[in-house]
Structures are given as structure tokens and as C-alpha cells.
Amino acid sequence: MTSLAPKPDKHKKAKALKPGSIRPAKELCSECGLCDTYYVHYVKEACAFINQQISELEEQIHGQSRNLDNPNDLYFGVHQDMMAARKKQPIEGAQWTGIVSSIACEMLTQGIVEGVVCVQNTKEDRFQPMPVIARTPAEVLAAKVNKPTLSPNLSVLEEIEKSGLKRLLVIGVGCQIQALRAVEKKLGLEKLYVLGTPCVDNVSRAGLQKFLxxxxxxxxxxxxxxxMQDFQVHFKHEDGSIEKVPFFGLNTKELKDVFAPSCMSCFDYVNSLADLVVGYMGAPFGWQWIVVRNDTGQEMLDLVKNQIDTQPVTSSGDRKAAVQQSIPAYDKAVTLPMWAAKMMGVVIEKIGPKGLEYARFSIDSHFTRNYLYVKRNHPEKLENHVPDYAKKIVSQYKLPKA
Incomplete structure (x- = not known):
């Protein structure tokens, strides 16, 4: 088994890769930022697309790996609690109600951490990610709203070590967090808090523009x-209006290759190695889905318990037929006429999977697609790269032979 504790001080001798250099993960690089620092020394151990080690890292971080015989563990990872939540007074301009930003602000205000790794955007482009170490709540709030593009969050790792920070919160997605956990002991921190978001289907900036x-x-x-859970893409516009486009009406032929190869090879949709995960896919529309993975995650959530309403997670419907039908539809780049797509969306939204079953639908759909992608494009990686939990999930479905 690969050692999860890098040898001391070797990174001091390493140099970050130059911009434009071919990364060790090659076309599977998710641009997490690790290779932009002297921690590139550990990339072959740390990179999620070179050395998939979720099970081992779950054991290290949470004290246990997921139980594959427990349906919720199988899908959602190690956790102590799950719930739906929303802020009583939402943060204006937040993508949802602002729970992630609120936790980060409280941690700074109360002196629990000295900095927060988060992602603002450049002045020139609202979708161009700019990782920062926020030192004030105002800097955290400047990072609100997801940036649906590949983001080098870990490019600030050198700055963390040089700054002398000892207590840090990192907000990130699965591939970033797996690499972070693998080098965590090298950061010289007294305490690291990790607040994760579920992540799937990121794109390059050019890919995002094509999608838009x-x-x-x-x-x-x-x-x-x-x-969203109503099987539509919701676009928020500058004037506050919401544009909705049915999943089944997307131009699959044009968009099939827009997603990053790393995202097509990812099996950590739910951010398994974070202490606390805040997303939406397991919650009713308008609510956020919260997964508390360990005591550190509970400590973080407790900071905003008086600011949020909560309710138990629920689950209804049956996802399996819809998932099975989606496999060949995606594979053959099928796009329905918009009228038919809207009608199908209405029907599925009324009788289809909801709550945790919708989350399973989304996981199943992406895992079957990604399994086929790895099998076809990187067959030599299939056995070691696909985690056991993902193999078990995929085994429920009939996949194309080719």
C-alpha cells in the first residue's frame, strides 16, 4: 500500500512545474494546482488520477472506510449525519442560501482559523477562478457563487506554509481535497478544516463558454x-431572471466532449475526504444537502446551527429505469426535440426519484458514464482507478460492450 505520510522536507528541493508543462497525470490532470507548487514532489502519491486511494484516506481522516453493505455509506461515504438545511436569512447573491460562506465567515470571526482557502474570480471574468487565502469575512464573501471551471485551488499551498498560518479552512472539490489530504502533514498546520462541495462535470474556461x-x-x-433536482439546468442571469433548460433537451452531440477528461474519470462526486460537505442534490428544491463526516465537520456545522433551519433527508421514487435508459442515450448522443424534452422533464419530476434517490440517480448516471470512459480510453487504469464502491454501484446496470 502506498505510504500516505510523505518523507519530511523533500519538497524543499522540488520546483513547481512551469506553466504549460505537461502534468504527470497528462490528459487526466484536473488542474488542482498541486503541480504549481514545490509539492509537485508528491504528485505520484497524491494525485487522484495517478494514485486513487480514497479508501485508505477515509481510514486515515475519518477513522474508518465506508461500509459497502450500508446503502448510504456505499453512495455518500463515511458520515455521522445527513440533513437538509437552509439559512433563515440567506446571503444576498449566494448560489444557494449561503451556508458555506457563513461557516467560513464564522470560523474567521471567532478566531477558529486564521485563513480560508477559497476561490474568487478575476476582475476581467466572473467565471475565471482565482484561488486566494481569505483573511476576512469580506474576502470570503467575495468568493461566493460556484465557478464551474477547473480551478487550481492548491496553487496557494506554498503561500500557506510561508505565511506561518497554523489554523486553516480549505474549501474545495474532491480531486483537490484528495491531493490536499495526501500532503496535509507537510503543511505545518496545527489544525486543518476541510469544507467540501460535491462536484461533477467541470470544464475548461473555453469548454464553459461552449456550454453557455x-x-x-x-x-x-x-x-x-x-x-437541478427538477431535471432542468437553471441559469441565473444578471437581471435576476432564471432560465430553465431541460436535461433531455441539451445538445448532447455538441456537448459530449466538453467536460474535462479528469471529470469523466472521477468517482468522488460526494467529496469523500472532506470533514463537512454542503451541496444540494440530496435535498428538496430550495434546500441544501449537508453531510457531516466526522467530529470536525460537526464542530463546523455547530457554528451556524442558530442561523439555519433543518429537516431530515427523505427519499422516494426509483432511479434505476431512468439510469439504465440514460446510458445508451448519452452514449449515442441522443437529443430530444425541446417540446418532448420539456414534457419528459415534467413527467419525471412528478414521478421520478427525489431526495436521496435523486442523489443516487445522479451518482449512478455519472459513475456508469465515467466507468465506460475509463474502460474505453484508459483500460490499463480501470482496475486500480475505479474504487470498489463505484464498481459495486456500476454493477447494477447493463453497460454497452464496446
Whole structure:
């Protein structure tokens, strides 16, 4: 088994890769930022696409790996609690109600951490990610709203060590967090808190523009978007209006290759190695889905318990037929006429999977697609790269032979 504790001080001798250099993960690089620092020394151990080690890291971080015989563990990872939540007073301009930003602000205000790794955007482009170490709540709030593009969050790792920070919160997605956990002991921190978001189907900045141009009626005014539980993509525009496009009406032929190869090879949709995960896919529309993975995650959530309403997670419907039908539809790049797509969306939204069953639908759909992608494009990686939990999930479905 690969050692999860790097030898001391070797990174001091390493140099970050130059911009434009071929990364060790090659076309599977998710641009997490690790290779932009002297921690590139550990990339062959740490990179999620070179050395998949979720099970081992779960054991290290949470004290146990997931129980594959427990349906919730199988899908959602190690956890102590799950719930739906929303802020009583939402943060204006937040993508949802602002729970992630609120936790980060409280941790700074109360002196629990000295900095927060988060992602603002450049002045020139609202979708161009700019990782920062926020030192004030105002800097955290400047990072609100997801950036649906590949983001080098870990490029700030050198700055963390040089700054002398000892207590840090990192907000990130699965591939970033797996690499972070693998080098965590090298950061010289007294305490690391990890707040994760579920993540799937990121794109390059050029890929994002193609998606917007292909899908939205007004791509230049889109502030953010999300694939929602009603089986529609919701685009928020500058004037506050919401544009909805049915999943089944997307131009699959044009968009099939827009997603990053790393995202097509990812099996950590739910951010298994974070202490606390805040997303939406397991919650009712308008609520956020919270997964508390360990005591550190509970400590973080407790900071905002008086600011949020909560309710138990629920689950209804049956996802399996819809998932099975989606496999060949995606494979053959099927796109329905918009009228048919809207009708199908209405029907499925009424009788289809909801709550945790919708989350399973989304996981199943992506895992079957990604399994086929790895099998076809990187067959030599299939056995070691696909985690056992993902293999078990995929085994429920009939996949194309080719």
C-alpha cells in the first residue's frame, strides 16, 4: 500500500512545474494546482488520477472506510449525519442560501482559523477562478457563487506554509481535497478544516463558454447555473431572471466532449475526504444537502446551527429505469426535440426519484458514464482507478460492450 505520510522536507528541493508543462497525470490532470507548487514532489502519491486511494484516506481522516453493505455509506461515504438545511436569512447573491460562506465567515470571526482557502474570480471574468487565502469575512464573501471551471485551488499551498498560518479552512472539490489530504502533514498546520462541495462535470474556461453558447439564450448575462433536482439546468442571469433548460433537451452531440477528461474519470462526486460537505442534490428544491463526516465537520456545522433551519433527508421514487435508459442515450448522443424534452422533464419530476434517490440517480448516471470512459480510453487504469464502491454501484446496470 502506498505510504500516505510523505518523507519530511523533500519538497524543499522540488520546483513547481512551469506553466504549460505537461502534468504527470497528462490528459487526466484536473488542474488542482498541486503541480504549481514545490509539492509537485508528491504528485505520484497524491494525485487522484495517478494514485486513487480514497479508501485508505477515509481510514486515515475519518477513522474508518465506508461500509459497502450500508446503502448510504456505499453512495455518500463515511458520515455521522445527513440533513437538509437552509439559512433563515440567506446571503444576498449566494448560489444557494449561503451556508458555506457563513461557516467560513464564522470560523474567521471567532478566531477558529486564521485563513480560508477559497476561490474568487478575476476582475476581467466572473467565471475565471482565482484561488486566494481569505483573511476576512469580506474576502470570503467575495468568493461566493460556484465557478464551474477547473480551478487550481492548491496553487496557494506554498503561500500557506510561508505565511506561518497554523489554523486553516480549505474549501474545495474532491480531486483537490484528495491531493490536499495526501500532503496535509507537510503543511505545518496545527489544525486543518476541510469544507467540501460535491462536484461533477467541470470544464475548461473555453469548454464553459461552449456550454453557455450552446445552451443558454443569453450566455453573456449568465451569473451562475446548476443542474437541478427538477431535471432542468437553471441559469441565473444578471437581471435576476432564471432560465430553465431541460436535461433531455441539451445538445448532447455538441456537448459530449466538453467536460474535462479528469471529470469523466472521477468517482468522488460526494467529496469523500472532506470533514463537512454542503451541496444540494440530496435535498428538496430550495434546500441544501449537508453531510457531516466526522467530529470536525460537526464542530463546523455547530457554528451556524442558530442561523439555519433543518429537516431530515427523505427519499422516494426509483432511479434505476431512468439510469439504465440514460446510458445508451448519452452514449449515442441522443437529443430530444425541446417540446418532448420539456414534457419528459415534467413527467419525471412528478414521478421520478427525489431526495436521496435523486442523489443516487445522479451518482449512478455519472459513475456508469465515467466507468465506460475509463474502460474505453484508459483500460490499463480501470482496475486500480475505479474504487470498489463505484464498481459495486456500476454493477447494477447493463453497460454497452464496446
Amino acid at each position: 453558447d450552446t445552451t443558454s439564450k443569453s450566455p453573456s448575462t449568465v451569473v451562475y447555473y446548476e443542474f
